[in-house]
Amino acid sequence: MNKGVAITGMGIISAIGNNTQENFHALTHAKHGISRVDLVDTIQRDEIMVGEVKLTNDQLIEQLGLPPSNNYSRTALLGAIAAKEAVADAGIVDIKKYKTGIVSGTSVGGMDKTEKYYYEYLTEKEHQKYIESHHAGDSTQKIAEQLGIEESLVTTISTACSSAANAILFGARLIKSGKLDRVVVGGADCLSKFTINGFKTLMILSDTYSTPFDENRKGLNLGEAAAFLVLESEDVVKAENKNVLGYVKGWGNANDAFHQTASSEDGDGATLAMEKALKVAGMKPSDIDYINVHGTATNNNDLSEGRALINVFGDKTPIFSSTKAFTGHTLAAAGGIEAVYSILALQHNLVFPNLNFETPMKEFSLVPQTELKEKELQVVLSNSLGFGGNSSTLIFSKEA
Amino acid sequence: MKKTYINSVASISTQKTFDNDDFLDEITPYNDTVIYAVDPVYRDYIPPAAARRMAKGIKMGVVATKLAMAEAGVENVDAIITGTGMGCMIDSEKFVSAIIDNQEQYLTPTSFIQSTHNTVAGQIALGIKCKGYNFTYVHSSLSFQSALLDAKMQLETAEANTILVGGVEELGAHTTKVHRVIDHIKPEAIAPSEMLDSKTKGAVFSEGAYFFVLSNEPSESCYAELVDVKILNTLPIDKVAETAVAFLKENNLTTSDIDVVVLGNNGDVEYDGAYRLLTEGEFKNTQQVYYKHLVGENHVVSAFGMWLGSRILKAQTIPEIVKMNDMLDSSSEIQYILCYNQYRGKDHSFTLLKKC
Numbered sequence: 001m002n003k004g005v006a007i008t009g010m011g012i013i014s015a016i017g018n019n020t021q022e023n024f025h026a027l028t029h030a031k032h033g034i035s036r037v038d039l040v041d042t043i044q045r046d047e048i049m050v051g052e053v054k055l056t057n058d059q060l061i062e063q064l065g066l067p068p069s070n071n072y073s074r075t076a077l078l079g080a081i082a083a084k085e086a087v088a089d090a091g092i093v094d095i096k097k098y099k100t101g102i103v104s105g106t107s108v109g110g111m112d113k114t115e116k117y118y119y120e121y122l123t124e125k126e127h128q129k130y131i132e133s134h135h136a137g138d139s140t141q142k143i144a145e146q147l148g149i150e151e152s153l154v155t156t157i158s159t160a161c162s163s164a165a166n167a168i169l170f171g172a173r174l175i176k177s178g179k180l181d182r183v184v185v186g187g188a189d190c191l192s193k194f195t196i197n198g199f200k201t202l203m204i205l206s207d208t209y210s211t212p213f214d215e216n217r218k219g220l221n222l223g224e225a226a227a228f229l230v231l232e233s234e235d236v237v238k239a240e241n242k243n244v245l246g247y248v249k250g251w252g253n254a255n256d257a258f259h260q261t262a263s264s265e266d267g268d269g270a271t272l273a274m275e276k277a278l279k280v281a282g283m284k285p286s287d288i289d290y291i292n293v294h295g296t297a298t299n300n301n302d303l304s305e306g307r308a309l310i311n312v313f314g315d316k317t318p319i320f321s322s323t324k325a326f327t328g329h330t331l332a333a334a335g336g337i338e339a340v341y342s343i344l345a346l347q348h349n350l351v352f353p354n355l356n357f358e359t360p361m362k363e364f365s366l367v368p369q370t371e372l373k374e375k376e377l378q379v380v381l382s383n384s385l386g387f388g389g390n391s392s393t394l395i396f397s398k399e400a
Numbered sequence: 401m402k403k404t405y406i407n408s409v410a411s412i413s414t415q416k417t418f419d420n421d422d423f424l425d426e427i428t429p430y431n432d433t434v435i436y437a438v439d440p441v442y443r444d445y446i447p448p449a450a451a452r453r454m455a456k457g458i459k460m461g462v463v464a465t466k467l468a469m470a471e472a473g474v475e476n477v478d479a480i481i482t483g484t485g486m487g488c489m490i491d492s493e494k495f496v497s498a499i500i501d502n503q504e505q506y507l508t509p510t511s512f513i514q515s516t517h518n519t520v521a522g523q524i525a526l527g528i529k530c531k532g533y534n535f536t537y538v539h540s541s542l543s544f545q546s547a548l549l550d551a552k553m554q555l556e557t558a559e560a561n562t563i564l565v566g567g568v569e570e571l572g573a574h575t576t577k578v579h580r581v582i583d584h585i586k587p588e589a590i591a592p593s594e595m596l597d598s599k600t601k602g603a604v605f606s607e608g609a610y611f612f613v614l615s616n617e618p619s620e621s622c623y624a625e626l627v628d629v630k631i632l633n634t635l636p637i638d639k640v641a642e643t644a645v646a647f648l649k650e651n652n653l654t655t656s657d658i659d660v661v662v663l664g665n666n667g668d669v670e671y672d673g674a675y676r677l678l679t680e681g682e683f684k685n686t687q688q689v690y691y692k693h694l695v696g697e698n699h700v701v702s703a704f705g706m707w708l709g710s711r712i713l714k715a716q717t718i719p720e721i722v723k724m725n726d727m728l729d730s731s732s733e734i735q736y737i738l739c740y741n742q743y744r745g746k747d748h749s750f751t752l753l754k755k756c
Contacts, residue, residue, distance in 0.1 A: 042504060043504045109538075119500070137543070150634045151633070153633075156537065157538065159536055160518055170535075174553075194495065197512070253534065255534040
């Protein structure tokens with residue numbers, strides 16, 4: 001049986017809170033963060049609902065204490081805030097004491113600045129500093145700088161909506177293999193006109209609050225967020241007498257190989273990912289106490305993921321919920337924020353509600369948990385599925 | 401722990417490198433600041449209807465995959481891992497400019513769908529029906545080496561036995577213009593022979609797709625063993641040599657064991673100093689090889705460096721056009737090759753290859 005990789009810290013900023021404590025409070029008080037978009041100048045404002053972090057870039061810059069000359073994209077700003085919380089939560093004072101790296105997921109990267117200054121870049125000197133912030137790796141490097149991670153393994157993953165889950169998966173393997181003693185893993189994505197309009201053209205944005213796993217679901221709410229975990233090796237945990245929040249126990253990644261954007265109706269990719277994760281964890285389906293589903297509330301995802309749940313769990317699907325009605329679908333960050341929520345669930349023995357659910361889907365009898373529920377939890381499974389057929393599953397546990 | 405073998409190589413670059421019967425025999429001596437990949441005959445590999453929808457990067461990636469898999473003699477792989485620094489620039493530019501030019505109206509989804517960084521890996525998976533592990537690394541000039549590291553870790557533990565690894569980068573017209581105004585692109589054209597002595601800032605920008613089939617068992621077509629790979633986000637220039645030596649030491653080697661060093665000089669007067677410290681210092685007496693004078697600079701071009709190292713190990717010859725000095729006589733065996741790359745002083749990678 002695979003020995004889990006210790007999680008010693010976590011940090012998050014999302015539409016329902018600027019840190020872990022605030023997120024937990026919202027989750028346990030059924031307070032969602034869905035609203036009209038305020039901080040992105042878009043003509044779609046009245047057409048859609050989003051999960052937006054209501055802090056301006058200037059407020060985030062101030063919180064981070066960055067000089068006015070900084071060239072941080074909003075993705076980097078959100079990421080830096082969540083990553084710093086995670087490192088502080090892990091009680092890390094000297095980041096250089098152990099071989100520490102960072103693996104982050106993003107899909108938007110610096111697109112918020114690119115779409116703002118696209119043509120101005122050619123002539124307006126004052127905006128040109130952001131040209132180098134466009135590429136996806138820039139936000140990760142900025143976070144590394146904020147944490148003081150130098151001369152180390154720093155990389156970025158972009159597999160659409162499974163990016164952060166894959167960053168956690170790769171980070172866990174880096175610890176297992178001994179390549180690193182410690183790694184900060186997660187993801188960040190900000191709202192942008194690019195993604196708002198992109199998903200709009202795919203006609204999968206709801207014009208109201210999203211309703212995951214509901215028969216009458218109308219699509220997803222986009223969101224923005226960043227969340228990071230700190231993973232540490234067994235040796236470091238021992239040497240530093242670390243408080244362990246939980247363990248990354250299993251991981252699985254597969255590809256649906258069905259369609260560039262849609263998931264297969266039979267949920268092949270998600271099925272394979274869950275099966276692989278169970279195998280890595282050395283667990284049976286019946287060992288899973290709660291599933292934080294991907295549950296975007298699109299027609300396609302919820303049907304495909306539901307079928308996958310039945311493929312893996314038969315008629316014994318554990319209690320499950322999607323937390324996306326709280327936060328919106330935060331794209332590349334989703335696997336990170338839902339990892340934080342999975343660990344909070346384990347720590348407090350709580351299942352967070354799937355908001356806005358009313359009518360079971362006609363294709364199967366799966367009904368999500370709609371109220372906050374106390375339940376002794378040992379093992380939580382979290383799915384992240386995305387464009388390009390990317391399917392990832394993480395299993396978190398209380399015990400190693 | 402199992403070893404990692406490079407069982408096939410495929411390169412679509414600014415030179416005609418997609419046919420492995422040639423080894424840089426015919427060179428196009430560009431005299432430019434931006435150079436484009438030489439197109440293979442795409443319709444030989446992709447149905448024309450599908451090809452029409454694909455931007456150049458996707459086409460290059462799909463064809464390089466087919467070439468690499470054919471040479472390795474495999475029909476499928478356990479995992480697909482790609483790297484791309486900028487992602488699908490052509491479709492990204494199309495979608496951003498459409499948003500701006502039409503004030504967010506009359507948009508169609510095709511370019512958005514194809515703009516995501518994992519488009520190429522997803523298309524490859526679709527094409528060969530590979531339901532295995534599928535990852536895309538997007539960390540600037542460490543994108544390809546990140547993919548390589550991930551693959552190597554899986555092959556060592558036999559989590560996967562055959563993995564397709566590749567890097568792909570395409571030039572977008574607007575992005576190219578934008579990088580010109582911040583001097584990342586050379587202000588004036590240079591010929592390949594002038595690159596090493598260039599006194600100007602920036603590099604000659606390029607594009608390409610470089611793919612490899614890696615396995616923990618050598619095939620008949622095997623080019624080299626991938627011994628180790630190391631990536632570092634930052635490294636002070638005066639620590640490059642000692643880091644290279646430490647990397648070799650971790651593999652029980654010293655500088656004198658290295659027969660050829662493959663370097664990523666791109667002629668940028670501001671940043672080539674890192675290479676010069678090696679060529680004039682630690683690796684002064686080692687055979688030195690470079691390639692960006694032929695294939696330009698892009699975020700995954702270090703994969704071309706691995707292509708070159710792999711081909712040299714298999715052929716046991718070094719094309720004259722890539723030699724920076726002359727330290728090997730033609731009879732000496734080439735056993736170990738070290739590749740080193742960095743971009744604009746950041747994103748340093750070391751890749752160690754061995755004859756198989």
